[in-house]
Amino acid sequence: MKQTDDLSDVIKLISDIKHKNIQSSHDVAIRTEKMLDNIISQGKWDSALELMELIKQRIKCFSQSLPDEPTASNIMKHILKVIRTECQSMSKKTGDTHSLHQIVTGDATHELDYSETVSNLKSVLLGYLSEYKEELESSAENIAAQASEHIHSNETILTVGRSRTVERFLKSASKQRMFSVIVVEGAPSYLGHSMASALTKNNIQTTVIPDSAVFAMMSRVNKVIIGTHTVLANGGLRALSGIYVVALAAKHYSIPVMVLSHMYKLTSLYVGSNDHETFNVHASPASVIPYSSGSILNSVNIKNPVFDYVPPELVTLFITHQGGNVPSYIYRLLSEMYHPDDYDM
Amino acid sequence: MNQVVGKHEKSDEIPKQGKQVKEKKIKSKPGNELSSNSVTSEQAANKLKEKELRKLEWEKKLAEQKLKNDKENLSKAELKNKRREQQEAQRQAKVEKEKITEKAKSQKPEEKNNDIRKSPQKITEVKKTKTLKCVQFVQHLYRESNQNFISNTVNPKDIHPVFIKLGVQYAERVILGSNARCLALLAAIQNLINDLQTPPKHEYCRYMESVLQCCTNYLQECRPFAVSMTNALRYFKLQLTHMDKSLTDNEKRARLLDVIDLYINNDIKRAWDAICMKVNDKIFTNDVILIFGCSSLLYRILIDANKSGKKFSVIVVDSRPLLEGREMLRKLVSAKINCTYVLINALSFVMKQATKVLLGAHALLANGSVMSRIGTAQVALVAQACNKPVLVCCETYKFTERVQTDSFVYNEIGDSNILLSVDTLSTTSPLVPLKDNPKLNILNLLYDVTPPDLVTAVITELAILPCTSVPVVLRINAKENM
Structure with missing residues (x-):
């Protein structure tokens, strides 16, 4: 195996994300795809095994630096799975017939030897990547196209903070239906304000409320439509803090909660609670209480967690570009996206 | 009797009586100053009272001018217009002064008085622009017309100056919290009792009732009453209606003052003490108590528990736009209580560490619902989801017969502009330029209603009760009062 890989491409990506040069997860996805394209077309690899090794190194590097940013790793894991399946389909020996017996007993006699040189793997993979790129670009559009199936006339929709996917979704629905949107401002980042201004400019009736009014308003809401940061393997969410309360209030009033998500947000990660050390990120307390508050800051413990864990039972539906899915079906989507060997890295 | 007062409110035709009333009030002023011991800073209060004295003098003069106007037949229509377009009343008053009177020129205080009057008017103007846009399902909560309010602030006839001051303090949220508002109201009534002189052929208590009605109507327009x-x-x-008619005015005064003192002591202050004791039994060493916002009762409870030597820590949950929790935090920290501070979005994060949730209440409704500052229901909801006990601390004088199942039937709407200013952000909100866009509403509700199934128990001065016992307590209290 050649050891000349310097990981400079992934380090550049990490630093761009850290310095907020690229912010939306969609941009991260596009960049990751480009990086993979480079590795496959110009990287030094002869066999599938070597290529997979190159990508795995990058996943490790990325997930160590940015454990809470799943998009890039997810896409790379997905490509790993694609490499495996392509190899499988090209090598004639492996019968594509997994018998039920083999699946049940987990008989591993069909382990492939990825170290063989496969001649046309590169062109096949590049072909798949360009297809995948198209899918990325049309994903938001596909999600938005389903809007009219979910939003009816005169409905009141509640959303939290700002999500580009949700924004597109609502805009697309507003072309056909009249409805009003309640935007929770989402302290302490107040992204709800920019969401509300974007919706207002699109002539959607918008009401801004503070985070504290969620329960009071929920009785008048028909649907909750939110974006998320990550979809966890059990169908739960890692989402903006404050969304747990929204989902809980929706449950209390039996109001459906719809989560719009791109496929690359699906993560093979199981987390059971939001105070788990690896789960949450803490932002600066300055956005909770200003430094100008004086000496009391010395003796107070101020917390500003970024994420909330939303258990799967509070989510009604996931809407991806492939259509709607319930949380209990996420495991299946996961196995379509990633190879089980790549779940833990 | 009521009729006379009613006429007086409207009319310029019986200016004599109006004058009489005002003169009485002015006469009563010095006594009031002497007796004022309840007000926080006496100097400031005295200054205000001086201003109010001048204000009253000025009103008298205005009334005289109106008389002149009538005599000279300077169009009645103009006067009517003035009453209608009350926003311009001031300007017109100024113009009139310059035109007609030679007397008025000499006195400078008038200008100061004008300044004082401008401030309440500004408030009402802000409110008016707000009413142009409203969220549909809370439409009924927006104040319909501010005409009356304006007319009363410009011409606050028959209203004791203490109530005018109180009204402005309510409207500008200087006095906040249902306990503080109730105590301030009772103090104002005590002032009124002292100052009120019975006109001939009137009975003190009956007259008191009618004057008080005017004052409270005015207060209602500044801000709707709290249940307390x-x-x-x-x-x-x-107590007014049950007063023995044979007593002299001074005896009646003394009795009424006693009634109020007794109410403050028994129903409010001793209730606090009793609740403090009861909650204290429930706070143990190493407890982590989660509270929401700033409640005067909760503050007392926590300080009491701290004094009794228990080691516990407090999580203060706060929410925009009032950010009362910061005040609570400041007080608790100065009492050396270990505090954590979060905004309401981090509720699920801190709830797991908490062992108990203590909440204050604005009112307890007869169906067991708790009406309290907006966000309380959310705290109770998350607490229940995390299996933490939710204790609502509420004096029984805040119990009410009203029933309500959602937060919209009865609520208050605060100023929406304060939601646009964020003190922790360096940039201004992108909504500021869109403020007047008809498609954009900003809703700032003040209260919400927590359903009874989210509350573990209510701690009152009588006992620790389930929410559903509210009607029982109401029934017993009503019997006692009879």
């Missing part, structure tokens, strides 16, 4: 205030007022009125 309504209950206290109802109690006081009951």
Whole structure:
């Protein structure tokens, strides 16, 4: 195996994300795809095994630096799975017939030897990547196209903070239906304000409320439509803090909660609670209480967690570009996206 | 009797009587100053009172001018217009002064008075622009017309100056919290009792009732009454009607003052003490108590528990736009209590560490729902989801017969502009330029209603009760009062 890989491409990506040069997860996805394209077309690899090794190194590097940013790793894991399946389909020996017996007993006699040189793997993979790129670009559009199936006339929709996917979704629905949107401002980042201004400019009736009014308003809401940061393997969410309360209030009033998500947000990660050390990120307390508050800051413990864990039972539906899915079906989507060997890295 | 007052409110035709009333009030002023011991800073209060004295003098003069106007037949239509377009009343008043009177020129204080008057008017103007846009399902909560309010602030006839001051303090949220508002109201009524002189052929208590009605109507327009205030007022009125008619005015005054003192002591202050004791039994060493916002009762409870030597820590949950929790945090930290501070979005994060949730209440409704500052229901909801006990601390004088199942039937709407200013952000909100866009509403509700199934228990001065016992307590209290 050649050891000349310097990981400079992934380090550049990490630093761009850290310095907020690229912010939306969609941009991260596009960049990751480009990086993979480079590795496959110009990287030094002869066999599938070597290529997979190159990508795995990058996943490790990325997930160590940015454990809470799943998009890039997810896409790379997905490509790993694609490499495996392509190899499988090209090598004639492996019968594509997994018998039920083999699946049940987990008989591993069909382990492939990825170290063989496969001649046309590169062109096949590049072909798949360009297809995948198209899918990325049309994903938001596909999600938005389903809007009219979910939003009816005169409905009141509640959303939290700002999500580009949700924004597109609502805009697309507003072309056909009249409805009003309640935007929770989402302290302490107040992204709800920019969401509300974007919706207002699109002539959607918008009401801004503070985070504290969620329960009071929920009785008048028909649907909750939110974006998320990550979809966890059990169908739960890692989402903006404050969304747990929204989902809980929706449950209390039996109001459906719809989560719009791109496929690359699906993560093979199981987390059971939001105070788990690896789960949450803490932002600066300055956005909770200003430094100008004086000496009391010395003796107070101020917390500003970024994420909330939303258990799967509070989510009604996931809407991806492939259509709607319930949380209990996420495991299946996961196995379509990633190879089980790549779940833990 | 009521008719006379009613006429007087409207008319310029009986200016003599109006003058009489005002003169009485002015006469009563010095006594009031001497007796004022309840007000926080006496100097400031005295200054205000001086201003109010001048204000009253000025009103008298205005009334005289109106008389002149009538005599000279300077069009009545103009006067009517003035009453209608009350926003311009001031300007017109100024113009009139310059035109007509030679007397008025000499006195400078008038200009100061004008300044004082401008401030309440500004408030009402802000409110008016707000009413142009409203969220549909809370439409009924927006104040319909501010005409009356404006007319009363410009011409606050028959209203004791203490109430005018109180009204402005309510409207500008200087006095906040249902306990503080109730105590301030009772103090104002005590002032009124002292200052009120019975006109001939009137009975003190009956006259008191009608004057008080005017004052409270005015207060209602500044800000709707809290349940605590309504209950206290109802109690006081009951005592008024039951007053022995044969007593002299001074005896009646003394009795009424006693009634209020007794109410403050028994129903409010001793209730606090009793609740403090009861909650204290429930706080143990190493407890982590989660509280929401700033409640005067909760503050007392926590300080008491701290004094008794228990080691516990407090999580203060706060929410925009009032950010009362910061005040609570400041007080608790200065009492050396270990505190954590989060905004309401981090509720699920801190709830797991908490062992108990203590909440204050604005009112307890007869169906067991708790009406309290907006966000309380959310705290109770998350607490229940995390299996933490939710204890609502509420004096029984805040219990009410009203029933309500959602937060919209009865609520208050605050100023929406304060939601646009964020003190922790360096940039201004992108909504500021869109403020007047008809498609954009900003809703700032003040209260919400927590359903009874989210509350573990209510701690009152009588006992620790389930929410559903509210009607029982109401029934018993009503019997006692009879």
